[in-house]
Amino acid sequence: MKIKFWGVRGSIPTPISGAIVEDKIRAALSMAKPGDISSPEAVESYIRTLPFSVRSTYGGNSTCIEVVTDTSDEIIIDAGSGIRNLGRELMKGDFGKGRGLGYIFLTHTHWDHIQGVPFFLPFYIKGNCFNIFSPFDDIKERLDYQQVPTHFPVTLDYMPAEKKFYRLEHEEEFVLNNTRIINKRMPHPGGAFGYRLEENGKVFVYTTDCEFNIDHIDLIDTYREFFLNADVAVFDTQYTFEESIDKMDYGHSSASIAIDIAVKFNIKRLILFHHDPDYNDIKLDNVLANARTYMSFNRHVGKLRVDIAHEGLEIDL
Ligand SMILES: [Zn+2]
Ligand SMILES: [Zn+2]
Known part of the structure; x- marks a missing residue:
């Protein structure tokens, strides 16, 4: 993928x-x-x-990840403002001709994960079809609410692409050709879900908006199957360790806890993600440098590689 x-x-x-x-x-x-x-x-x-x-710059758009499977299925995880540029790119292919088929998985509906939907051009093209998945049972209503006429001139239903909504059971396994997709509820105010994608022996885990801190460490084994042996894991590291203590219960984690989890569950490559809006590019350089320093003190770190996400980053798994 x-x-x-x-x-x-x-x-x-x-x-x-x-x-x-x-x-x-x-x-x-x-x-x-x-x-x-x-x-x-x-x-x-x-x-x-x-x-x-x-x-360069790490980028200012809110969360959106594209996964193209080995069977060329177009999967989009989260629809923050980043989905606008993805939509423009997709318009160059089948989605611009009304022949596109896409699968959208939403982690939750905080604005930074859905605010790009009204500006997603493939939704404006008749003939495109999107299957939209979430473990929340009212996801359509939540997206409708974002586009009521007082908030946006075009309602979701008026956007002519076909949009089919599916509610996933908690930890349900969804299979799309050779890809298994499993969701897992994350500790986050209002609830959020991570996704684990497995295809041809490769594992990609996306877990944003999750707060793991010292209070949750006893529960961490309940996430074992979800994280175990991931080739790549994208993880919410919005705060530094110090800030994560000041901002306990805000719903986000730090790079140090992400590294601890990566080591515990044999994750091979960790991607720091969901950057704080107050962190400029220099600070994000430092977040990565500090994470690598923290990692160097852990003798169980093995071959773990830590990187930080930037717009345009591509990973071939
Ligand atoms: Zn959130
Ligand atoms: Zn968020």
């Missing part, structure tokens, strides 16, 4: 400001030596040497 990140931010979309772009240019120019900018090729290779926070 192929995984692509279209939105990685939690809580609210955070467009980058002009002042921050200037800061990046200033930083890049101040670090450059004459040879670094002597030709277009030199500039290209110099850019690759810069820290991620200087040469």
Whole structure:
């Protein structure tokens, strides 16, 4: 399966400001030596040497992940503002011709996970068909509510693509060709669900909006089957460890607890995700660096690899 990140931010979309772009240019120019900018090729290779926070940005769109299975099924997990750009990309293919078939899995309906729906262009094309899954039994009503005329001029029903809603039982196994998809309820205010996707021996776990802290550690074994041996796990690490203590019960975790869980359940690659809207790119560079330092103190870490999500990140599993 192929995984692509279209939105990685939690809580609210955070467009980058002009002042921050200037800061990046200033930083890049101040670090450059004459040879670094002597030709277009030199500039290209110099850019690759810069820290991620200087040469790029982690992105401001709220959560949306695309998974294309080995059987070419289009799966979308969460529909934050990132789904808008995904929709624009999908319009170049069958979805632009009204022949698209997609599967959308929603973790929950906090705004940052559904706010892109009204701007998802394939929903405006007659002939497209989307199967929408969630363990919540009123998911259609929740999406309708987002688009009542006082909030948005186009209702969900007026968007002409066919939308079929399915309620998943808790921990139900849903099979789509060779892919098994299992949901798991996560500790989060109002409830949220993680998804585990298994296809051809590869395992991808997506669990955003989950608060695991010292109070939950006794319960962690109830998540064993869900996390066990994941090749890639995307995990809510909105806060630093210190903030996670200050913000106990806000519903989010830190990188250190994510690493502890990854080690315990033999996860091979952990992706830090659901970045706090107040964290700029430099801070997110530091979140990753601190996570890797924390990992280096754990002698049971094995071959665990830790990365941080950015818009456009692609993983081939
Ligand atoms: Zn969220
Ligand atoms: Zn939430």
